Amino acid sequence: MINKENNGKIDILSLTLHELTELITQMGEKPFRAKQIFQWLHVKRVKNFSQMTNLSAQFRANLDAHFCIKSLFICKRLESVNDNTVKYLYELDDGNHIESVIMEYNHGNTMCVSTQVGCKMGCKFCASTIAGFKRNLAASEILLQIYEAERDSGRHISGVVLMGIGEPLDNYDNVINFLDLLSCPDGANISLRHVSLSTCGLVPKIHELAKLKLGLTLSISLHAADNAERSEIMPVNDKYNIEELLQACHSYFETTGRRISFEYALINGHNDSYHDAKKLSELLDNFICHVNIIPVNKIKERGFKSDRQSAYRFQKYLTDLGVNATVRRTLGADIDAACGQLRREYEV
Ligand code: SAH
Numbered sequence: 001m002i003n004k005e006n007n008g009k010i011d012i013l014s015l016t017l018h019e020l021t022e023l024i025t026q027m028g029e030k031p032f033r034a035k036q037i038f039q040w041l042h043v044k045r046v047k048n049f050s051q052m053t054n055l056s057a058q059f060r061a062n063l064d065a066h067f068c069i070k071s072l073f074i075c076k077r078l079e080s081v082n083d084n085t086v087k088y089l090y091e092l093d094d095g096n097h098i099e100s101v102i103m104e105y106n107h108g109n110t111m112c113v114s115t116q117v118g119c120k121m122g123c124k125f126c127a128s129t130i131a132g133f134k135r136n137l138a139a140s141e142i143l144l145q146i147y148e149a150e151r152d153s154g155r156h157i158s159g160v161v162l163m164g165i166g167e168p169l170d171n172y173d174n175v176i177n178f179l180d181l182l183s184c185p186d187g188a189n190i191s192l193r194h195v196s197l198s199t200c201g202l203v204p205k206i207h208e209l210a211k212l213k214l215g216l217t218l219s220i221s222l223h224a225a226d227n228a229e230r231s232e233i234m235p236v237n238d239k240y241n242i243e244e245l246l247q248a249c250h251s252y253f254e255t256t257g258r259r260i261s262f263e264y265a266l267i268n269g270h271n272d273s274y275h276d277a278k279k280l281s282e283l284l285d286n287f288i289c290h291v292n293i294i295p296v297n298k299i300k301e302r303g304f305k306s307d308r309q310s311a312y313r314f315q316k317y318l319t320d321l322g323v324n325a326t327v328r329r330t331l332g333a334d335i336d337a338a339c340g341q342l343r344r345e346y347e348v
C-alpha cells in the first residue's frame with residue numbers, strides 16, 4: 001500500500017522491499033538498487049537521499065524528486081528513575097502528537113507504539129480516546145517511533161507491543177504494512193514472535209488477521225466477563241459482543257495455533273469481584289490462553305481506580321478457578337507511562 005504525501009511525493013519508508021523494487025525498476029534501475037536503498041533507510045537509517053553514497057548523484061536527485069523520507073521530532077522525553085522506562089512524546093510532520101514507551105525486561109527492551117493519532121473506540125477508562133480521533137498513522141510513522149527511540153537512547157529494541165494510542169485493527173492496512181517492514185530481514189528484522197497486537201475486539205479484522213498467520217501474539221482487551229458491564233466501559237461491545245469476540249478468538253487459535261492473551265483492566269467496584277472471576281473462568285473454560293490483570297491507571301477525567309492488592313486478590317480467584325493469570329508489572333509509574341496521558345497535555 002503506497003501512501004502519498006500532500007506534495008505528491010511517495011512516503012518511501014512505508015514501502016515494502018517488494019513495492020520499492022517495483023518502483024525502482026519502473027524508473028529504469030536494476031532491482032538490487034532497491035535493496036541498497038532499503039538498507040540505507042531501515043538499517044543505516046539515513047534521513048536524506050544525499051547520504052546514500054553508493055548511488056549516483058543523478059539517481060539520488062531523481063529519488064529526491066519522487067520520494068520523501070518522513071521524520072519524527074522528539075518533543076519530550078521522560079525517564080523513569082525507578083526502572084529505565086523511557087516515554088517519548090513525538091511530533092509528526094503535520095504537528096500532531098503521539099506517544100511511545102521503551103520498557104526494559106530481562107529478555108531485552110520492548111517498545112510500545114501508537115498506531116493512530118487519538119482513538120475512536122471510546123473506552124471509558126482510556127486517556128487516548130478523550131481528545132478524540134485525528135487520523136491514522138502511516139506504516140513509516142509507526143516504524144519511526146522505534147527508529148528514533150533507538151537512535152536517541154542508544155538502546156536496542158527487540159520486541160514491540162501495539163498498545164499505545166489508537167486501535168491497531170482500525171488502521172489495519174497500515175499496521176500490516178508496518179509488520180511487514182518491521183520483520184523484513186533486510187530491515188529492522190524483528191521477529192513477529194516478539195510482537196503483540198492488542199485490540200478492543202474488532203471481530204471482522206481478527207478473522208482477516210488470522211488468515212495471514214503472522215506468528216504474533218494477539219492480545220484481546222476483554223476487561224469484563226459480562227456484556228452489560230463490558231458495554232458500559234467499552235462501547236465497541238455494542239457492535240461485537242463477548243460471545244462473538246470469543247468465537248473469533250477460537251477461530252484465530254484454530255487457524256494460527258497461537259495462544260491468545262486477554263487483558264483485564266481491574267476497576268474497583270466494577271469488575272473485580274469473585275463473581276466476575278467466576279464468570280471469566282467460565283467464558284475462558286475451553287481456551288488455551290493467559291489473562292493479564294492490569295490495575296487500572298488513574299486518569300484525572302475519570303473516577304476509576306484500582307490497586308495492586310485487588311489485582312493480586314483477583315489473580316488468586318482466577319488461578320484457584322484454573323485460569324492462567326498474572327498481574328502486569330507496573331513500569332514507569334513516576335512518569336505516567338500509560339499511553340495517551342502526555343498527548344492530552346499537548347492537544348487542545
Ligand atoms: N486499542 C487497543 C490498544 C491500545 S490500549 C486495545 O484496546 O487493546 C492498550 C491496553 O491498555 C488495552 O488493553 C487497553 O484497554 C489498556 N488501557 C487503556 N487505558 C487504560 C487504563 N487507564 N488503565 C489500564 N489499562 C488501560
